[in-house]
Amino acid sequence: MPVRESVTRTSALVRHNLLLMLREPGPLLSRMILPLVFLTLLRPLYVAAQGRAAGTEQAVVGTLVTFSLLALSISGGAILTERLGRTWDRLRGTSVHPAEMLVGKAVPVFVALLAQQLLIIGFGVCAFGVSVPHPLPLLGVLLSWSATLLGLGALAGVLVRSMGELSAAYDIGGMLLSSLGGALVPLAVLPHWVAAVAPISPGYWAVRGLRAALAGDIRTSVAASGTLLAVALACGALASVRLRGRGGRLVAL
Incomplete structure (x- = not known):
């Protein structure tokens, strides 16, 4: 059956890409370990400025958003590696559909990104007593x-x-989106114009949604999640358009 064959091919691609990621674990491990070090070292500063509960929450949320944005290197690198290696061109003549290739590449990256965030939240709960009274909105x-x-x-x-351009994009872009979103420094103490433009940053909605979820504000967390999903769909659509050449075929560069 065509559907079963598609699922089989996609599953094989997911396993293959997962193995490729695990064979070069350095970037993944750094994105897992560095946030925990950063959180441990910076938390006392936030606690001194905001109090124990508020400071700890700021440290956890800020670390999560900042380092997850820096983890764009994982998802961007996964796509760029295939482009530079001309893998898209080699697979184009096979029975593998472009959508299957993209899903096969996306699933391991998505799991890695989610695992990083769960690790930071779990570390905050176990090491610093962060309270998660409403886990489902937080997971959303x-x-x-x-x-x-x-x-x-x-x-x-x-x-x-190139990899150099990608490095500049996630370093500069990640820190910019994180700073505009109020992850590292609360928007209340930043210049007024920063707070005015903050909603254009996806990081703002991540910070807003995480704080609302931790506080039990379901409505705000759902609204933030909806905004983030809209951004995800828009970016995914633009990426798909860019990957497709004339006639719906994938292009390498």
Whole structure:
């Protein structure tokens, strides 16, 4: 059956891409370990400025959003590697559909992004006593934010032309989106114009959604999740358009 064959091919691609990621674990491990070090070292500063509960929450949320944006290197690099290696061209003449290739590449990256965020939240709960009274809204925000990161990374991966350009994109772009979103520094203490333009940053909606979920504000967390999913869909659509050449065929560069 065509559907069963498609699922089989997609599953094989997911396993293959997962193995490729695990064979070069350095970038993945750094994105997992560095946030925990950063959180441990910076939390006392936030606690001194905002109090124990508020400071700890700021540290956890800020670390999660900042380092997950820097993890755009994982999703962007996954796409760019295939482009530079001309893998798209080699698979084009096979029975593998472009959508199957993209799903096979996206699923391991999505799992890695979500795992990073769950690790940071879990570390905050176990090490610093962060309270998560409403886990389902929190999980909804994390899933939406992971989808957004996947879309942003894919878009970066199809627009840049080299690993150097990708590195600059996620370093500069990640810190910019994080800062505009109020992840590292609360918007209340930043210049007024920063707060005015903050909603254009996906990081703003991630911070807003995470804080609302931790506080039990379901309506705000759902609204933030919806905004993040809209951004994810828009970025994914743009990335797909860029990957498709005339006649709906994938292009390498």
